[in-house]
Amino acid sequence: MEASDAGPTRERPAGVTPLTITVVLGLAAAALLGVGFVAQQHAAYTEPLGEMLRLRLLLDLIHKPLWLGGLGAMIAGQVLGALALHRTDVARVEPLLATNLIFALAMAAAVYRERLGRWEWLGAVLVSGGVAAFLLSGEPHSGGPPVSASVVWVAMLVTLLTAAGLVVVAVRVTLPIKAMLLAAAAGILYGIQDVLTRDSLVRMGRTGHGPAWLLTTWQPYTLIMVAVVGLLLSQSAFDAAPLRVSLPAATAAEPIIGIVLGVAILGERLRVDPPALAGEVAGLIALVTGIVILGRSPFLAKSEQGASRRPERRQK
Template sequence: MISTVLVGLTAACLLGLGFVAQQHVAYAEPLGEMLRLRLLLHLVRKPLWLAGVAVMVGGQVLGAMALRHADVALVEPLLATNLIFALEGAAMLYGERIGLTEWIGAVLVSGGVAVFLVFGEPHGGQAPEAGSPVWIAVLVLIVMAAVLVLTALRTGLQTKAMLLAAAAGTLYGLQDVLTRGSLLTLDRGWGALIATWQPYLLIVIALSGILLNQSAFDAAPLRISLPATTAAEPITGIVLGVVIFSEHLRVDPGALAGEVAGLVALVAGIIVLGRSPFLAKSEQGQTERPGAAPRR
């Protein structure tokens, strides 16, 4: 348990720092690049962005290690603390000190994770049986992400960034679940893994999530474009962990109240941290961007 928590928090740290580097670069790209593959083609030429991706991938690898030995419902809340580390990274990048608001947000996020884990006691979980309708849950999540994207196309820039970020978080949560499913299948051998659809869909979902996330980073500063991702990913992962892997949470009235309180505190902390001025520093000096539309 303790080792899983440490690995999960280290993964969250790398994810947060990776997001800071990626957004710092992506925000300078023209707005016309959003949701286009050429956005990624431009970004791969930027050393800082590549470094951010490498750090993020390191976090994802550690997250996969945690998922191999623990349930999604345990690991996902730990990964949600990546926004705290993003805050620290942004503060160092822009030479600012963390204030009371940021500490309140950090306590809410960390406390929310701890409360959820203590009251929920997530446990169990196994690879879904052959023939189980896993694809239905996967399809529902993909449709939800598509609806968020289509809605984003009809909104103002800041709302667009939040909706795209929420869609990215939804896909990241699905990616975590597919990762755990692939690892559980791998226990039966590489032949069993290759014969399933999960690893192939995992690649598509991962690339789609990156494109949506970078588009959100392109549209708005980190305080707007990251919190929705950070909130959507653990919620999606926890729900799918219960639905797909039959993971168990305590369901007595006291436990349910604690679980709800923990998730509410987690989301509230993400919102508070998302309003931090440190995460908005990349706005400065970039009000006139190539191809930029007027800010709304």
């Protein structure tokens, strides 16, 4: 059980628990991320294909108000996600952040004034049910034994090499596959970013130092580099294909990598008895399946219609 950060003399309103606050923060973060992704892809899809994987892509996008608005929503979502991570473990927050695709779908449906179909509802139920099943079955919690520095570096290296491998393969394939691979690589980096955020907050609280102390550690600098590269990869994926192709892979990769690294690096623990494992696996399968279904929604595909004058639709 988690101890309350509020202290024994501070009362919360009836019915409001630490878990409730975490869920609200996580879902609010997911909503902002979904809005940000829709706006960013709408702007990035108009950029020339030759700018994929180049910093020039980001330099061009920062001159577009729509993209800047999407970036602002994404940053706000990450801040709320960091607040949720400050309160509890990565394995509890990551599945909540994965619901950002539901909010992206809802935003697209509102913009184009069309009703959601049965496949969209099925995807939403699978994502929400998958999140609930994983949290209830796994009961993720901290308290595992300390992880050695060598294990941390090996886990980080393997994860980064996996993302790099996806990018290398993406350079040599067709646009739809390229978009999915680049998005998956971005999702991996976002998962690393979430774990580094949690690790930095835990270390700061454990030592009792202020935020300035973090400048003497390696985590914040690595986090910034990972965030910038992840942003470039996600925008390159958005440049290559509509959201129905480019977003699901990132949304699925981030929680999976975040949960795995939370266990491997932060010493977080899940229940491992057979019934719990069955529920965790079923929850993750439902989560990924729902993300794939929602990602193929025609509402998300309609962001392509705003790019009728897209320049240079040819690969370099």
